[in-house]
Amino acid sequence: MTRTTIRVLDPDTVNQIAAGEVVERPASVAKELLENAIDAGATSILIDVASDMAGVTRIRVTDDGAGMTPEEAVLAFSPHATSKIRDIADLSAVRTLGFRGEALASIAAVAEVTLVTRPRGAGALAGARVVVRGGEVVETGDVGAPEGTTVVVEHLFYNTPARRKFLKSRNTELAHIYGVVENLSLAHREIAFRVVHNGKERMATQRSRDLLATVAGLYGADLARALVPIGGRLPFLAVGGYVSRPSESRGNPSQVVISINGRSISSRALAAAVREGYGTLLPKDRYPVAFIDLALDTDLVDVNVHPAKREVRLSREREILAAISAAVEEALAGHDLAHDAPAEPVQQLLTAGEGGVAPAPAASEPRASYAAGHREIVLSDKQLRRTETEGTENLLPAMEPVGQVAATYIVAEGADGTLYLVDQHAAHERVLYDQVAGRRDAAPGSQELIMPVVLSLPPKESAALRDAMPFLAAEGFLVEEFGRDTFAVRAVPAALGAAEDPESVRETIAEILAGESRTAPDRREAVTCIVACRGAVKAGALLTHDQQKRLLSQLARTKTPWTCPHGRPTVVAFDRRRLDRMFGR
Ligand code: ADP
Ligand code: MG
Secondary structure, three states: OOOOOOEEHHHHHOOOOOOOOOOOOOOHHHHHHHHHHHHHHEEEEEEEEEEOOEEEEEEEEEOOOOOOOOOHHHOOOOEEEEEOOOOHHHHHHOOOOOOOOHHHHHHHHHOOOEEEOOOOOOOOOEEEEEEEEEEEEEEEEEEOOOOEEEEEEEOOOOHHHHHOOOOOOOOHHHHHHHHHHHHHHHHHOOOOOEEEEEEEEEEEEOOOHHHHHHHHHHHOHHHHOOOEEEEEEEEEEEEEEEEEEEOOOOHHHHHHEEEOOOEEEEOOOHHHHHHHHOOOHHHOOOEEEEEEEEEEOHHHHOOOOOOOOOOOOOOOHHHHHHHHHHHHHHHHHHOOOOOOHHHHHHHHOOOOOOOOOOOOOOEEEEEEOOHHHHHHHHHHHHHHHHHOHHHOOOOOOOEEEEEOOOOOEEEEEEOOOEEEEEEEEHHHHHHHHHHHHHHOOOOOOOOEEEEEEEOOOHHHHHHHHHHHHHHHHHHOOOOOOOOOOOOEEEEEEEOOOOOOOOOHHHHHHHHHHHOOOOOOOHHHHHHHHHHHHHHHHOOOOOEEEEEEHHHHHHOOOEEEEOEEEOOOOOEEEOHHHHHHHHHOO
């Protein structure tokens, strides 16, 4: 950004600008300071927060942006002093995050602010330092300083005790600050952000053009992998970004992150448009994770609506909302359900017709002999019987099984002609998981083994097992030590069934011990997952028509039938419209 000088807006302009309180809490200070650093063209920004038990004590933001001259550094604290617009007409083309010229003045009115700045390209000694307390300039002077600006805010709300009293706990305030940085760093990938709290680095992003890389850096590679890119265009709008596969959903819309022209905004209408693109792919009370970038002609965005600039008003809103929904729907149609090209699942069904679609397992399935098939069916029966429950709530659309593909996927038909494919293992895993997790507070169902399974372990592992014994007992495993490094497993969680197979009991325990270093709640969760996975009907197991039906109805009664506990989909749907489209009808 080229530097333009700061001037005080004339009263007429001031009167037309949305007025109101911008400094509500420490996070609003962080937001205003960060926005100034971004507007100054910084490439890297450090946010250093200090807190004690009572709350946030200091916020310091350092940027390598354009900096200010000593005169500007003082003027910047005057109300309505800004370098970003000259009059109200400039607002329609404004690209900067700030434009009201009020943040520094408002912050300095309720805190002590120290500003150190040097303009880019000025000599090393051309730095200026200004201290403002309660709105009064209390100190100015020359200092040596690096190019760019540092603003330190201390004693926030020292002169407004009422405001101070309304602050939430320290951790809540910190969480808000982190949230502000997350949103701004998603909207401004060209900048490297680093957050330090009480001397410890809490967050750091790399400079990158790539939204997905930034998402991965902030929220982890697993989330990034669950996202699909979206794209859409109107003459005045470009929609970009990523949305989650339906399997990765949330209980509220807070992870629908939207930016318009680099401005991170909150908008129910836009979030609803994103949700709309999922149609029935998400249950009613679930929301996707989404990171949406909108590039919109600036004269269609009115940023002068909300004093903290969190909300904007859009012209041609209806077209914009529709374009977003369509972009999301298209991305999911192309990606999630079919995984690849839309023709592929059709191909699969056709080839499967030569033997893979098993109307009943008795009709021979190429890879399994009749006898083996029979054994599997008996086992599946036991597994499914364990998860039979009452309960009436039905969260899946009604569907009737048609058969099985590759002894792994149940093919089902919905009343409206929708084709469903259900991963039988993932589905039963979900059923088991819900049951085990649902019984958390009751004593875990435990089932005695007909023959105890004996484990002889190397010393390190037996030490781990010994440590884990009380925990395992709480989860329904009865393990006794009977001799040096030798243990007998006498009972297992009921969800595992009377696992006749000693090898599977050994593997289960080994898997639990491998995840040993986790914290207690994580560990419970992990054990529940392991037990659900081990106890579930396997992929490759033949199921009778009746068993398929039972599994689908058990799945429908779980709380989140659309995904397995690992977040993979249990059900994919091809609605009638889509099938017709594939066949060019
Ligand atoms: P606004 O951002 O709405 O213009 P502020 O009160 O936040 O109002 O800032 C006033 C002015 O001070 C800005 O217009 C800008 O010229 C200058 N300024 C503030 N922070 C910085 C910074 N970090 N780097 C360079 N200039 C800054
Ligand atoms: Mg500002």
